[in-house]
Amino acid sequence: MGYEAIIGLEVHVQLKTKSKIFCSCSTEFGALPNSQVCPVCLGLPGVLPVLNKTALEYAIKAALALDCRIAKESIFARKNYFYPDLPKSYQISQYEEPLSSKGFVDIITDGKLKKIRITRVHLEEDAGKLLHEEVKDSTLIDFNRCGVPLIEIVTEPDIKSPREAREFLAILKSILQYIGVSDCNMEEGSLRCDANISVRPSKEETGKRGNGETGKELGVKVEIKNMNSFKAVEKALEYEMRRQIKALEEGKRIVQETRLWDENKEITISMRTKEEAHDYRYFPEPDLVLMEIDREWTERIRKSLPELPEARKARFSRDYKIPDYDAGILTSSKELADYYEECIEAARRSPVADRRSPVAGRKFNKEIANWIMSELLRELKEGNIGIEECKARPQALAEMMTLIDKGILSRKMAKEVFVEMFETGEKASWIIKKRSLVQISDEEALTKIVDKILKENPRVVEDYKKGKEKALGYLVGQVMKETKGRANPQIVNKLLKEEL
């Protein structure tokens, strides 16, 4: 029997502010434990939280980028629960009157566009970090993360497969990085994702049985936590789908519970905590005042939004005339897309670009795209560095591409040049000069070498004259060897044919 999954995600994203949401402590990652705390974020008596304006504006920016409606008036609420990571015994969050609601994100699934609705995006503070393994029978607490601004993004249960969940997260991450409100680094915990999943017989199945009832019912929801990468989210949901389907087919009941993803064993494990219903007893936070966000403010922030990934991808394939696939890869991160555009721009302005050459034309745009997608991305991956740290700047790459375009540099030599450029950040023309790598296109110089090779290989020349085409390739190879790969192969070919 066929089943379908119904998945909703709850994503927490750390906002990239310098200071915390309600106090002036730094949000810098990796500081000494408990070195970035103060009476406000420690929840000491008598303190008053004051909202960080940038945190609010980032949250509005994110909500707008996700096509949410911004509430005219919004308030904070206390979410009450006891856990050692929460020194106040409540988390300042939002409940009624959240910052924004009713947005959506378009994802592409099976080549089709699909809308995933966003229920709400609201602001809240992060909790401290607990370490359970350091000291026996104890838990250690670092409150540095306490009070770091977060947005919580909740989706409607519109996601129908683990694959879609991963797709959604990838797009969400790229949007949030594009607008510059978060690093969305899952390893450092600046993007965290929990999922709700249930299964039910798929629509076709219920249709077959002529029973509309079963398919409409949502199955029992299970919450999954502790997924530390996009891949883990997909795997955990796949596992959970299998587990629930198996239970249903064996006639077992699915328990509403929270399960943890075990990365090593690749299974989900019940948290086994007594299922006391969560009763957070939310009430309006009396220490913080109303946020009134008027139209003018919202519009000002809306205008500050950069071009979002989808739009940029469309523009890349339209304006640069590169394939959709290339445009998709190049716009997958804002930095990479900026790099590509700076390259094209630099090539256009380059003094070596003469008017007759196809520089800045369709073919050239594709050449640059190819080079970035193969050579550059490979070097970045091997060096495990981000494009923003890359020493080979777009201007340098653009110069190199124009040198290839003009026939001064062969593609093969360019690969070597690029490796050095990547390491040192030097310009291609400088590397070429230093290593005397210039392609030899000078016919007079090449004729001498060709003559020499012909003299040294009389038998091969014989073979060629008898009609053995392959012999020519051997001779070209000898010339290349003699010039250490610097000879222009087209000219060598031409000269050899003339001589023969």
Add this chain to the structure above:
Amino acid sequence: MSKITKKDVEYVAKLARLKLSEKEKEKFTKQLDQILKYVDKLNELDTKKVKPTSHVLPLKNVFREDKIKKSLEVEKTLENAPEKARGFFKVPKVIE
């Protein structure tokens, strides 16, 4: 009719991590019930057209700029901690 039962008191006490004796439970059941009955008087007013109050002061949009100020010294932060270890607060283990 009493609104609050002993069960309610036990539930609220549990959420608040309070350990109450049987005698206290009975006492608080009665007291909470009285308090709620007193507050119930408010229900006699028609508040259909009144917006719920979220804050008693007529203030809105109070913000601070995103600037870092010095945090507390670690020693100072941990001064009142009942237990500490290696710069961390230390508490009884919360998971198995």
